[in-house]
Amino acid sequence: MAYIELKNVTFSYPDANQPAVKNLSLTVEKGSFTLLFGSSGSGKSTLLRLLKKEIEPNGSFSGEVLIDGEPTSETGGGKVGFVFQDPENQVVADTVLHELVFGLENMGLKTAEMRNRVAEMVHFFGAEPLLHRKVEELSGGKKQQMNLASVLLMQPEILLLDEPTAQLDPVSAREFTNMLVRLNEEFGMTIIVAEHRLEDFMGVAGKVVMMERGEAIFAGPPEECMEALWKSEKRAFIPSLPAFFMSVGGKGRVPLNVRDARKWFTSSDISVTGKAAGNKKSQAKSQTVLTVENVQFSYEKEGATILKGLDFSVEKGSFYTMLGGNGSGKSTFLKIIAGIHAPQKGKVTLNGTRLKRLKREEIASAIGYLPQNPKLFFLHDTVGKELESTAEKWGKDFEDAFAIAKRLGIDHLLASHPYDVSGGEIQKAALACILLRSPQILLLDEPTKGLDAVSKKELAKLLLECKSEGKIILMATHDVEFAAKYANRCGMMFQGIITSESPPETFFKGSFFYTTMIQKLFRQVDGGEAVTVEEAVRQCSADPLQPRSS
Amino acid sequence: MKRFHDFHPIVTFSYYIGALTLFIMLLHPVFLAAGFLLILAIHYMDDRCRGLQRWFFFMLTTGLFVLVLNPVFNERGMNLLFTVGSHRVTLEAVVYGGMSGISIIGIMAVFVSYNVVMSPNKLLFLFAKVLPRFAVLLMLTLRFIPLMRKRLTEIGDVQVSKGLSVREGTLKERGKNAMGHIQVLLTYSLEEALQTADSMKARGYGYSGRSSYQHFVIKRSDIAALLYMFVLLAILAYGRLHGYGWLEIYPVMEAFTFPRKEAVLLAAHCLFIGFPLIVETGEYISWRILN
Known part of the structure; x- marks a missing residue:
């Protein structure tokens, strides 16, 4: 019973x-x-x-x-x-x-x-x-x-x-x-x-x-x-391992963990032939927008140093994800770039000007910061009012604001209280307010936290659109799968500095824990260099089924 | 002061209540001075007076203020020291002011020590049995104060990134921004508190009689300490009722003598205020002997 x-x-x-x-x-x-x-x-x-x-x-x-x-x-x-x-x-x-x-x-x-x-x-x-x-x-x-x-x-x-x-x-x-x-x-x-x-x-x-x-x-x-x-x-909604299994038409029981997947893979007759990287062209060097040199920061005078001489630079049109454990300083770093905290040592340069020489408004117009908890972003009691006041502050028309809301698919929420909408929606609402300022750089702190699979996809689409408009996207995240799929550069933050930095294909290949399920599956396969499902599918079939989504 | 910290909260609580009462009731220069020195010694033993240092300036000014203010406003008394213009400064007024001053800074020193030793946990424990609802409220408050502070900083940070700072702009703008922040803090905290309420309900809050987890057990040494303090307090109360341990100033200032009975009372006073010192010293000696 x-x-x-x-x-x-x-x-x-x-x-x-x-x-x-x-x-x-x-x-x-x-x-x-x-x-x-x-x-x-x-x-x-x-x-x-x-x-x-x-x-x-x-x-x-x-x-x-x-x-x-x-x-x-x-x-x-x-x-x-x-x-x-x-x-x-x-x-x-x-x-x-x-x-x-x-x-x-x-x-x-x-x-x-x-x-x-x-x-x-x-x-x-x-x-x-x-x-x-x-x-x-x-x-x-x-x-x-x-x-x-x-x-x-x-x-x-x-x-x-x-x-x-x-x-x-x-x-x-x-x-x-x-x-x-x-x-x-x-x-x-x-x-x-x-x-x-x-x-x-x-x-x-x-x-x-x-x-x-x-x-x-x-x-x-x-x-x-x-x-x-x-x-x-x-x-x-299908996790990457079963998704890969079914994309290549695997037979038998659907594997749900790496062990089963590897067992199936070695016993199957699928061979690794193609190239994972596809026809991704290496990016031409473009203009560096933001540089950070030797930045040191601690919250209290006697307290622990969070950032210890960090160097960093990012170019136009990058989608940069920063990974790293809790307390490694990712959030703090974003706050420093957003001009919320001033570093005790070192300098942050935006378009050739020192960040500390810029006025608060000038920084805000160039850099948009989406906090981990988007609820704290809203000062007004409806999404519409927040957009309206943002438009007023930055001298935009309300039509522009409405257009952005429509583009993000939140135009039906304008009369709602920001706390009454779903996690994905409140994030979009905050992003709408940020995009209205048309900043050059978008800083996102853990944007995929608590989002369902569909909202994550929508967020990725939106971010890729922003990227194609030439905006820089810099996000701190724990979401390895997301980073591998959409970013064009990944950095590892450890003990207050960025210890390694490379495109996701090479970045995840070397990692043991901090990597995607697909990479874990392919690690011991000869020639296997796939990190995402799409790459894996491409590697395992002679002619690419679909181009990489970027 | 490890040993003293480890007493059952009822013991420490009684000690502080007793010490405060003595500082208020026994207005006698010798008693006050002895008590104050002992409190200082306790502070020194506890953390080399580090806790007290933060209050040092405040205590000194308050003490001096009371000492000076009493002769300024009070002309009563037979023993004239000197006159300023037509203002009489009497010995009575000076002595009275001095005693009040020491009494007040003594009380403050006791409170500083109380704050160090009586952690909110102990207080919570003491009240949980008598007033269970109050205890939950106190617990929630203790949790929410730092939480709200943290949230307010976070809100400030995010708004700064939007170009809205409470530290820049005209006074009116700043005020408006600050009000906005508080409003967000309240709405946000209320919203989140709904979840706290759910979590409390989900764990059965408010359905049946509440008990309290006691992580302090009354041991024999606690009972002994309580008895010790009670006996001393009884002696002191008896003496005080018979006019000892108290310098009579008005209407007529008594001659400054120190009879034997008063000396006994002073000993009891010192034994009470110095209780933590005695405990610590005893602990130190027994530690030395055992090792």
Whole structure:
């Protein structure tokens, strides 16, 4: 018998035109690992929340939700643990220990019992040294682990996670995913996770559910799902390894991780013949717009030096991605170029003029900065007003602003509050305001964080358009696949300087961890030099199927 | 001051309450001076007075201010020291001002030490049992103050990149920009707080009786410390009620004698204020002997 059962569930929010979840039936077995995916706004979060009574959304509901044969409205949500997306916002207390025991205190447990549970859990997570630390001192990944631990302490039988790794860097995300796999395998915990990061989760889930406009359009094993998706138009959701497998018409079981993919590849009769690079012409040296020389920076006088003598330059029409671990100084570097912080040593030159000689407005007109959290960008309560005031400040017509909004496909959002639109949309809205200033350089801090596959594609298209207009794009990212696919130059930031820099083809070839799935697959293949799916396909077939998208 | 920090919060809390009371109640030059010196010694032992240094200027000016101000406004008293114009400066007023001054800077020094030793965690722990709701509120506040500060800097950074700075432009522009920032901070924080509320609800907040995780356990040494302080306070209270440990100034200033009973009381006073010192010294000696 199914452990969790949804029967014809329909739910709509008040004042919504369409139901958020529409006539959905789904069963989840005890001890299974289920992945929910689909574009933003497809009803994944709503569905998860319907399973946890305490945070059930308000609205009209019909159908039945049964957990262990009983309707949730009667049993309450004691069996169900819930982890949210943002590591920061779910934290209540200022120290780790207080945060961990928050749920236990709410249950009214005795101190001795709490101590036992905490001791055990801290051991499981290896978090003893963190116990008395302040929450703010932890990295995002550690914070999210703490949130998970706090929920696990309440000993739930079912764990629901709403995009738990969306805000994490790939290494922390991997660590978090492994933790979930361990909980599922060792303790038989039933896990349902909604995620966009499919490269990681597709390989570990036993069952995947694809949602679209509130409906589950596919539910079943991931391999079958990949095949079904390949036949539909939603190929954007297929991770690179299965995508490669199906592009070359592979036979047998669809591989979801590098190990299986390599096994299939070596046993198949596909040979590496063509060239990966295709007909990409090497760029002629063009004019250098921005140079950074020997920049040093620290936030506090006595504090740690973040940038240690960094040199950097970027030419017109570049799409530069900067990779590197957390705290390596990527964000700080972007802020220095944007003129937000002044370096203590060294100089930043824009078009031959020192940045510090320029007025704030002059910098802003030449350089646009999109922060990691686009919500902080908006000063006005609708997208339209923000655009209008930007237009006013920079002496543009509102027609121009509207044209840009239309081009970015956000003209229907002008009357909405920026916080009410999806992650991809708010980012576009902020970009619209930046593009209205028609800057030469676009700085983007982690723009692909938390975006679904479709929004990512749209963002890439937009950025490539800007690039073809001669704008420089400089982004800090953890998203290796994105960088490999679209950038024409990649740099590695480590300990406050850029340690290596080259085009993505050569950049990723040498890396071991910081590289794409395809490169991991091709690493030990003779002559294999592909980094992206397109390159791999081109290498494995005599005549190129499609030109590289750049 | 490791040993003193490690006492149960109720012990440290009682100590500070007691020390404050003594500084307020025992207005006697000798008692005050002895108490103040001991507090200084405690500070020295704790962090070589580094914590106190930040307050040094403030404490000195406040002390001097009180010392000077009392004779300026107060002409009462029999023992005339000198006159400035028609203004009488009396010994009573000077002594009274001096005592108030030391009392005030003593209280400040106690508070500085309190801030170092009584971490918010300990305070939270003390209140969690009596006022559980208040404790949650306090916890949230402790978390939100640094969070809001961080967010405000982030907002400032982003707006600067848009060419809107609170540090440039006319006063009116700057004010307008700053108001904008605060508005964003509030909207943003409210929006994010909804998620915090969900996370609290998801972990069962507000459904049944709340308990509190006690990471401090009352040990025998804590009880001994409490008893020690209680006995000393009882002696001091008894003495104070019988007119010792207190210099009578008005209506008639008492002769400056120091009877034996007062000496006993002074010993009790020093033993109380110097409690952290005694604990530390004891710890140091036993450490030396054991090793």
